[in-house]
Amino acid sequence: MKTHILAFTLLIFLAAVARAELKWEQTTADLHPGIGDKQAVGHFKYENVGNTPVHFKSVHASCGCTTAQTQKDQVAPGEKGEITATFNIGDRTGLQVKTVTVQTDDPDPAHATAVLTLKTTIPQLLEIQPAVVYWQGGEEPKPKTITVKAAKEFPVKSLKVTSSNPVFQTKVEQTGSGEFKIDVQPAQTAKAAGTTITIQSENSPKSSYATAIVTAGPAPTPASVAR
């Protein structure tokens, strides 16, 4: 009986000792890129705290906008390293949560997969509502209003607004502290037309955009737009 207990204890001990395990310093990175930054980079440091080597089987990002790189394919016992995850900001705004799934050959399924999370808060200097104004073909070409609100941490005193198409006229008016309205008016609504309205504050290297269009065709009946 004693032999059995000893063998069992030894087995448990060996199973616990002969292990490969990546220990992550952190699995979530909170990133705060500056205005105009094109990328946000997260560093996920690890250490093999086991006594056998760990091999990376796959590193998979949750979206095409994120790439991840391992420095090596194999991590020796006691060795440290990091996975670098790069999030391409593009024209995204607000809080963006992207994940990178790392799979290793660790026999313990509890440690074989790690999900690394990038939480990126992209600063939004100007909040534009709505970002699109439109007129139906033949509709009276009355001005439509776009409101612009500057973020509290970015005081804005003036806006420069330009329209890419002279068919659309724009007029800017300050309505409060950091608040503006832009009246957009097409010269006609008989023909389809569109313009990109570029909105730039005096203290930002990055422009914001709105779109104004005159759509072809008459206004639809309510029944035709219902699902």
Add this chain to the structure above:
Amino acid sequence: MKSRAIKQALLLIALAFLPAVGQAVYFRGKVSWQSPIPASESVTIAQAQAWGENAIWVDARPDAEFERDHVPGAILLNEDRWNELLPQFLQNWSLEKRIVVYCSSQSCNASREVAKRLRDQAQLKSVFVLQGGWEEWLKSKK
């Protein structure tokens, strides 16, 4: 007798909590950030195809994937080049059209994000996410 039963019940509850606590600790970094799409905001391929000319298909995948292949007639609108692509999309849009947004698969998030921006920022109505995305489209063509 009664207090013994209560003790036993408490012990059983405590034991039942152990695996739950273990799971919570183990899966704490593995929470899905995807919330289910409300039925009113998603559409199947069959439904979208039935809309025919009244549907406008939007490809929310990166440029390279769109260039490789896409739903015939689909318009590229992703968040990488949102400011540049939105006006191009709007040139093809009209109020009576239903917008069907897709990305790579059921698990991708790009179609949800693009649909949300079309609804919230552009204030467009009739915006739907295609269930199963491009993967499902390919399956339907086999």
